[in-house]
Amino acid sequence: MKRAVPLTITALGGFVLIVAYFIPAAQGWGEIAAIWFDILAAVAFVLGGGNLLKIHLKKVSDRKGGWGYSGITLAAFLITLVVGLAKVGVNPNPHFPEVALSGGYREIGSPFWWLYEYAFKPLTATMFAMLAFYIASAAFRAFRAKNVEAILLLGTAFIILLGRTFAGVYLTAWLPDSLSGLKIENLTIHIMSVLNTAGNRAIMIGIALGIASTSLRVLLGIDRSYLGTGKQ
Amino acid sequence: MFEFLKNLDKRWIFLLMFLAVAIPVYVVGKTGKAFPEVPTMLSESTFQAVEELHEGDPVLLSFDFDPASEGELGPMATAFVKHCAEKKLKIFFMALWPVGPQMIDDVVRKVIDADFPHLVYGEDYVNLGYKPGYEGVIKVVITDLRELYTTDDKGTNIDEIPMMADIHSVQDFELVINVSAGYPGTKEWVLYAVTPFPDKVKLVAGCTGVQAPLLYPYIPEQLPGLLGAIKGAAEYEKLVIDKYGGEHPDPKYLEAKRRMGPQLVAHLLIILLIILANIIFVVEKRRERR
Numbered sequence: 001m002k003r004a005v006p007l008t009i010t011a012l013g014g015f016v017l018i019v020a021y022f023i024p025a026a027q028g029w030g031e032i033a034a035i036w037f038d039i040l041a042a043v044a045f046v047l048g049g050g051n052l053l054k055i056h057l058k059k060v061s062d063r064k065g066g067w068g069y070s071g072i073t074l075a076a077f078l079i080t081l082v083v084g085l086a087k088v089g090v091n092p093n094p095h096f097p098e099v100a101l102s103g104g105y106r107e108i109g110s111p112f113w114w115l116y117e118y119a120f121k122p123l124t125a126t127m128f129a130m131l132a133f134y135i136a137s138a139a140f141r142a143f144r145a146k147n148v149e150a151i152l153l154l155g156t157a158f159i160i161l162l163g164r165t166f167a168g169v170y171l172t173a174w175l176p177d178s179l180s181g182l183k184i185e186n187l188t189i190h191i192m193s194v195l196n197t198a199g200n201r202a203i204m205i206g207i208a209l210g211i212a213s214t215s216l217r218v219l220l221g222i223d224r225s226y227l228g229t230g231k232q
Numbered sequence: 233m234f235e236f237l238k239n240l241d242k243r244w245i246f247l248l249m250f251l252a253v254a255i256p257v258y259v260v261g262k263t264g265k266a267f268p269e270v271p272t273m274l275s276e277s278t279f280q281a282v283e284e285l286h287e288g289d290p291v292l293l294s295f296d297f298d299p300a301s302e303g304e305l306g307p308m309a310t311a312f313v314k315h316c317a318e319k320k321l322k323i324f325f326m327a328l329w330p331v332g333p334q335m336i337d338d339v340v341r342k343v344i345d346a347d348f349p350h351l352v353y354g355e356d357y358v359n360l361g362y363k364p365g366y367e368g369v370i371k372v373v374i375t376d377l378r379e380l381y382t383t384d385d386k387g388t389n390i391d392e393i394p395m396m397a398d399i400h401s402v403q404d405f406e407l408v409i410n411v412s413a414g415y416p417g418t419k420e421w422v423l424y425a426v427t428p429f430p431d432k433v434k435l436v437a438g439c440t441g442v443q444a445p446l447l448y449p450y451i452p453e454q455l456p457g458l459l460g461a462i463k464g465a466a467e468y469e470k471l472v473i474d475k476y477g478g479e480h481p482d483p484k485y486l487e488a489k490r491r492m493g494p495q496l497v498a499h500l501l502i503i504l505l506i507i508l509a510n511i512i513f514v515v516e517k518r519r520e521r522r
Contacts, residue, residue: 021428027375034372035379038365045364093387104386106337116334121299128300132498136249137242140505144513154506161503164441164463165496166267189272192460197448204449 007221013037014219052077076119083111156191163188238512245505252501256493266489267496275467278457281407281436282312287320289406290399294421295335296328297413301440302335307488308438308465309335309411311472313343314485316409318476322395323357324405326381328369328416333362333385335411342484354384354393361385367420374402374425374433403432410437418447418455426454438464462491 013033020030056070064070082088089110090103105112145151162168168184175183181190217223260266271279285291293312297305316323325336336359344351351357360381363369372380377400383389390396398404402425412418418437425433436457439447444460451458459468465488473481483490 031372031375031379034368037368038363038372038380041365041368102387106334116331120331121302124298124300125302129303132253133246133249136498136502136505137245139502140240140245140509141242143506143509145510146513154510157506158503161499164461165492165499166269167496167500169270185270185272192445192448193451196445197451200446201449 003224003227006227007224011219011221014215049077049081080112080115083115088112156195159184159187159191163191234512234515237508238516248501248505249498252497253494256497260490260493264483266486267492269466269470269489269492271467271471272464274451274458274460275464275471277452278436278438278459278464278468279315279471281434281457282315282319282321282409285319285321285406288322290322290324290395290404291316292324292326292402292405292408293336294326294328294408294410295332295339296417297335297411297440298329298331299334301413302338303491304440304462305411305413305438305465306335306338307462307491308459308468309339310343310484310487311465311469312409312411312438313339314347314476315472317344317348317351317357318472321406324360324395324399325358325385326360326373327362328366328420329413330362330364333359336385347482354388355395358393358395359385366416367424370402370416370420370424374429377401377404403429406434408433408435410435412437412439412443414440414443418443418458419450422447422450422454430454438468462488462495466492 013036016026016029016033020026020028020033053074056074059070060067060074084105087101087103087105087110090101090105090107090112092099093102093104096102106116107113143154143157145154159168162171163184168188172183172185180186214223218226282291293309293316295309297309313323325340327333327336329335340357340359344357361384363380365372365380369380378390381390384393402408408421408425410418410421412421418435418439421435421437426435430453435455437447437455438459439461441461444458444464447455447458459465469486469488473485477485
């Protein structure tokens with residue numbers, strides 16, 4: 001029963017969507033399935049929050065390595081959740097002044113807005129910005145012209161790196177119009193729109209075929225790995 | 233010296249990268265000067281897709297990014313909204329990312345509230361907000377927008393919003409503009425909105441640098457216009473400002489062009505580091521042979 005129900009739901013959902021795609025009269029079925037999916041996706045946020053609590057509470061209670069970070073994660077999660085859900089410090093909507101929770105949770109100056117503006121925003125932006133430092137360090141340590149393939153990759157990387165800045169235009173501006181195809185900015189476009197596109201299309205077709213066969217295995221109940229081992 | 237470079241501490245590289253970004257930021261901020269941009273065909277076609285619309289045409293802007301990629305995508309989002317506002321289009325905002333509404337708030341404050349205060353919420357622009365469900369949201373709104381969006385972001389009933397009167401699905405928009413930082417984003421809009429309804433839905437997009445190569449296979453049939461990273465944004469900014477910026481455009485509309493300065497120096501630094509590392513590699517190889 002524990003496996004039969006999810007298998008049936010998966011097969012039903014999948015086949016309904018396939019039928020709805022190919023038979024116009026059944027299009028409504030697909031729409032209903034898509035709406036159910038959206039409802040489930042919203043519920044998944046609650047499950048995700050519960051899972052986060054479970055994992056980090058266990059880490060803290062077991063005093064596992066790095067449990068202090070789990071404590072900070074829990075504190076940040078709970079403070080943001082309470083402040084956002086309770087709309088702390090938010091003024092009621094002018095149309096419904098008597099309803100305390102009628103205001104917008106993103107109201108400027110509210111504690112939730114403060115958390116977003118002065119904690120979430122700079123932290124996530126910093127994490128992303130740090131990539132520049134790691135890319136530079138990795139490029140210095142790992143990018144070696146060891147063989148022909150590596151030399152080709154290196155040459156392409158140089159052209160793209162230069163072509164995405166004014167340096168590309170400046171360095172090859174002296175080339176006559178008859179050789180404009182060799183200008184770095186034009187080489188960049190050629191690499192992206194011809195070589196990259198050809199390679200990517202081939203990969204995408206391969207992935208699509210793989211997805212189709214895997215999906216069919218899942219829908220027919222042959223592949224049940226997504227249900228887990230049952231030992232958790 | 234050779235030994236120092238061979239065992240170069242990564243903190244030196246971090247310092248160099250910091251200077252490579254900080255100095256141009258300071259210089260560009262101080263002088264206000266930026267490198268000239270020559271728009272490529274993709275930026276031109278993105279610009280033309282908006283330019284071809286007529287006053288009052290509905291356009292959907294899906295802001296599927298977050299503060300992590302705001303540095304890369306914020307300027308193009310600003311340019312898109314300015315362009316739409318200048319063209320007097322009906323602007324509908326939505327988001328597939330949880331913090332997308334905050335991105336929408338930022339742009340509305342920066343562009344509409346500041347420079348187009350005459351635009352009325354609900355009549356000229358509306359924020360439909362965020363819905364969970366990733367590509368599932370696209371699959372629903374492409375045929376029935378009201379099934380998911382019963383209210384706008386502020387909780388106002390959709391039926392009470394004047395500009396929603398003729399909008400029943402995404403197919404009713406003249407153009408969909410997607411600013412995307414990943415999943416769900418432009419690829420999902422192509423797969424679940426444009427592909428099933430190629431004659432009804434027209435999509436242009438702006439995306440991060442890492443996403444752009446993956447989206448090229450959809451150009452030009454499913455994706456006629458694409459702005460790749462800050463470079464694409466700078467090119468689009470130029471086109472918008474050349475036509476609508478006036479003699480002294482507000483610096484907030486030139487943000488991408490300004491950011492091309494730090495990008496140039498950072499790219500040159502990476503190239504120099506790779507060359508240096510390879511010189512060390514070759515010298516070492518020769519020494520080993522001896």
